[in-house]
Amino acid sequence: MALSVYSQVENNKAKTWLIMAFFTIFIATVAYVLGQSSGYGLSWAGAALILAGLIGFGSYYWSDKMVLAMSGARLADRKRDFDLYTVTENIAIAAGIPKPKVYIIEDSAPNAFATGRDPKHAVVCITRGLATKLERSELEGVIAHEMSHIHNFDTRLMAIVAVLVGMIAFLSDWFMRIVWWGGARRSDREEKGNIGAILIVLGIIFAVLSPLVATIIQLAISRRREFLADASGVLLTRNPEGLASALEKMSKDREVLEAATNATAHLYIINPFKGKNFSAWFAGLFDTHPPIQERIKILRSM
């Protein structure tokens, strides 16, 4: 069983490369089309890619600090948050990784997330509401789930994916602004006539659709990671009931986490916006998480 987790980690690292390659091609295509259609051509695409790449790298490298700043978390204290702190130490021992930093968000909605580009820079973050509502064994289940995201390199994968999705959003945003303000070499384009108009329409379609496609891919990746983290978390605690009953407690709570934004929602253990319920089939495409009842059912059958 332990071997299957090791192979999952390898699998995850390989998949990270694949996703990066795919996204690079995707981004280059989008940049090319938008560049052609805005009239600035390849130089625009090149400059935009370099700038977006720099921003992307920065937000990947400092992802832990950025997320923490965005959610207003503070460092947990061994004395004040004894259970949380020691449980994290214990699960780190079980996983054989260095103890991640533990942060607390002062919010009563129960939730948790992990981030950081590798196990050495990992951060586990939990809301005050969750820390007080859970028993020690339930806390172990939640922390083990988060620790599995770190151990399986999910946090890195998701950080990279978030950056790539951000780059696409950035490109299309920039393009729309240029179209709005008229773009360059208007006279050139007017000379081209029909082709110019088609290019602009194509560009707008790309600018609108590509962030959507990128987000759907991101969310699909995120959902699969959750099941895996549940399973490998249980491998650490050897107690599926702990996580199952913690998830149950969280699902009964209807409070919306105010510290979460659309940019950080996929990081959390359960969807922080659970209050909003869509029943349409396509809403499933935009779920960051698999249905919580399904997760509990799988855990209870382990």
Added chain:
Amino acid sequence: MLFFILILCILVILYVWYLYNNLVASKIRVKEAWSQIDVQLKRRADLIPNLVSTVKGYAKHEKNIFENVTIARSSLLAAEGPAKKALANNQLASALKSLFAVAENYPQLQASGNFLQLQKELGDTEDKVAYARQFYNTAVLEFNTKIQIFPNILMARNLGFTEVEFFQTQEEEKKKVEVEFN
């Protein structure tokens, strides 16, 4: 024919080379896991003098129990190797159990903040030992399996690798007995 033998020799050398490095890496993982158990057992032992003196402040007459705990503690510190350490750790656990049972007769002690803190710390240390044990036993299982499967078993002993002991606790031994009775 000569060519064939040469290929065979190279394959065998490559296999032994790979096996040796692989086993060394596994063995190091086992050692690291063991040192984690060691650290936690040491931490457990370090908490005890403080606990004994706190309880003594409220329950002076229970000399026997203090002695048992102190002896168990020093034998844990003196024990070498997984099997002996596990045994000493189990003895310390039962000595502590009777200490906490006695402590229940002293309401003032139960209310003391220092005692509660120590109780929490000891409980946490026990969790830590359990998790370190789990990690260690997984590493041992992996290592022992590697040296016992064919064809590794033909070479492992000659390369100087022998099986490693598991770190077993009371609960597991109890479970084994139950299975036998059934």
